[in-house]
Amino acid sequence: MALPKSFLTAILGLVVVVSAIFAAYTWAALHWSYSEGERAGFMQKLSKKGWICKSWEGELSLVALPGAAPEKFLFSVRDDEVAARINQHVGQRVSLTYEQHIGLPTTCFGDTEYFVTAVKLVSP
Known part of the structure; x- marks a missing residue:
């Protein structure tokens, strides 16, 4: 039928x-974006992750006081050029400009809700 x-x-x-x-x-x-801002700290790692949807994921170590345990700022990067600039500064003190996007329907865009849009090297 x-x-x-x-x-x-x-x-x-x-x-x-x-x-x-x-x-x-x-x-x-x-x-x-829900919010925008900057975070400064030591760039720890940046890697491209994912089974099907690959995205750049990184960690920034935020040190508030000498001797205190560092807090990690987890972030994602959508732009390959920004990811390449961040990779040049792994292990150095940097300032990351980010946008926070809440409510993304999938992790194909990134594992976190923080998306880095720019990076600046901070003088020691």
């Missing part, structure tokens, strides 16, 4: 509408 043409059209229309809403939500989550 074949399904009525109007039923198939309704199902296809529903799939298109749901896909469009998902695409619009993803675009908005990636292009509007």
